[in-house]
Amino acid sequence: MTPELGENSLTRDRFLADVAEVLCVSAEDAARIGDPFDAGLDSVRLLVLAEKWRKMGARVGFVELAERRSLDEWWDLVR
Helix, strand or coil, rough: CCCCCCCCCCCCEEEEEHHHHCCCHHHHHHHHHCCCCCCCCCCCHHHHHHHHHHCCCCCCCHHHHHCCCCCCHHHHCCC
């Protein structure tokens, strides 16, 4: 089931799990990451995350995420 237009179904837990999956770490480890790029995230995986979160209703784009250097800043954008 996809969210209705304007509805964001992304939770903080899902957000961290998605980051953890692309970085091949646990969700607990992902929660402690400062800069996801320093942790090994590349632009291709960021594109994958942005698309996944848009499908869940987040209004966020690749550039907006790439300009920010912390998961807390990303969460502020996608929630």
